[in-house]
Amino acid sequence: MNQGLGTQLRHLIELLDGAVEQAYADAGLDYRPRYTPVMRVLAQRQSATIGQLAELAGITQPAVTQTVALMKKEGLLLVMAGAEDGRHRVVRLGRRGQALLPRLQACWKATARAADSLDAELEVPLSACLAQAIAALGHRSFAERIRHAGKKAQPTP
Structure with missing residues (x-):
């Protein structure tokens, strides 16, 4: 039986994330792969707002908000109101996050070599294929493609 695109993608993520999570555990790190986009941004800049993190990490703002909340709970991040606009939350690495960074960077290098x-x-390199798919969906969303495909599937009167 052929698996659908969503099933294949979920399985691929399980295979990749499971291995990365195990690599962190093997390195003695209590760390989730989902934290990496936020950590990578904050490793390069002192602080960022939630919106900046989303843009720079290439993930949605709700995903960043959830991830930052989890990371704050684990003591990896500090979150404070912005100096210029109290509505914006500014995020930076906490002591625990700073302490983990060198070991994480070593894991990231090993992960990049494995990729x-x-x-x-x-x-076709997976990274290139994924970048191409993301770009194509940026031009025409999958939701739009589904709607279009649904119209073609409807019988004409």
Whole structure:
């Protein structure tokens, strides 16, 4: 039986995230892969608003908000009201986040090398295929494609 696109993507994420999570555990780190986009941004800049994190990490604002809340609870981040506009929350690494950073960066390098080895085994590198799919969906969303496909599937009177 052919698996649908969503099923394949979920399975791929399970395979990738499970291995990365295990690599963190093997390195003695209590850390979730979902934290990485936020940590990577904050490793490069001192602080960022939730909106800036979303833009720079390439993930949605609700996803950043949820991730930041979890990371704050674990003592990785500090979150405070913005100096210029109290409605904006400014995020920066906490002491625990700063302390983890060197070990995380070593894990990230190993993960990047593993991703490169996977790409080398594929006819079309997975990273290139994913970037192309994301760009195509940026031009025409999957929701729009579903609506269009649904109209074609309806019988004409």
